[in-house]
Amino acid sequence: MRIQVDVNEALQDYVASISLREPDVLRDLRVKTSELPLSLMQISPEQGQFISLLVKAIGAKKALEVGVFTGYSLLATALALPEGGSVTALDISEEWTAIARDFAERAGVSDKVDLRIGDARASLDALLLEEGAAGSFDFVFIDADKENYWAYYEAALTLLRPGGLVVVDNVLWHGAVLDETKQDSETTALREFNAKVRDDKRVELSVLPFADGLTFALKR
Template sequence: MMATDGVILEDILKEKNEYIKVHGKSLLRNDALYKYILETTVYPREHECLREIRLATEQHPWALMAASPDEVQLLQMLLKVMNAKTAIEVGVFTGYSLLATALALPDDGKVIAIDPVREFYDIGLPSIEKAGMTHKIDFRENTALPVLDQLLSEEKNEGSFDFIFVDADKENYINYHERSIKLVRVGGIIAYDNTLWSGSVAALPDDPLPQIDRMYAECTKKFNSAMVADKRIEVSQLSIADGVTLCRRVA
């Protein structure tokens, strides 16, 4: 749930952090089952340096902004199945999902990583260096839209990326999508994080819900509807983590 454009709202972070302390970062309401998934399938296969970043990130007051380990495992496998070589990550935070992407790419693969806060990325950088992955990463310290527009200004970049992961400010998801659909190749995948917003997208009008969550739920629902209506993509929404939407460009 990284924010690259706009202001990170303190009340969202505090509220979400408290929720995650109780329930974990999953839509599963059975905490024991989620723990079983992590401890049985995810953590035993987690790269040592990924584990280092995950544990370091858990100590950060904004730890909720990191992608969940089960989600990252899924995306890493998807990259390998696709034989992806070029990627973009919009919203980096401490670099947990970024390192997973770099590890999944071939030795000559490249991922452009965009985030306006270098100090967050520096938390995970020692582990990225330890994993020997820095040569694959092109970190751009900036808000995302100018970087994406700059990439599009060079004709060679259009349709040249295999995979794009967006985990940034939700109000700009539509704007990120319009750039990403031009940057990803036909057959390539764009993945969007937090597209179920803790389940609040299904809340009824009279359900008790903090105003800030209701606002972001409405923003997320508009994005989800736009993806279904977009004929340029095939779409699949997964109930893993906080909701992940996969878009495969077809036109």
């Protein structure tokens, strides 16, 4: 028998009350981002804490993030990395990532952050050409334009070491992946991405209906 809890707002608040340990610098960044027009692009503090836990659990030292926005997940990752760890972060916006840079400075982790501005596909191509990059990353988080998810995922698998983990956000897309009347480019790209990862024998796979849907793919 499958039992599923209806996670309403009251229950979500309860979960936060018994589990959330949000550092002040992350809370300040979340509040600042909430004032922006595109604030819905920011992940939840619970999701940020989950990413931090994963980074620590797998002993990650070298991380990659595709899609930064104002940097909540980036900062959560950088704070979780050990001394000497690094996170390479790719985004196309100078405006939003300026906030990320500022908060990385405030948190004292700017030395762990390698922020690269430009088209993420081009940045990944350049990264793949760097000596020693392929097979050297421990953790990858993808949360960027949905049409290019498969390209980002393929690059991530090449960059990851065996046993490395890639986490992909928004794979349920507010439930739109089930609505056949939704045929926009983002939704159709996510449907195709989900089907391809389902059949990808290069990884161990789990998809959780947490936040807006998260795919966890562990490289074999």
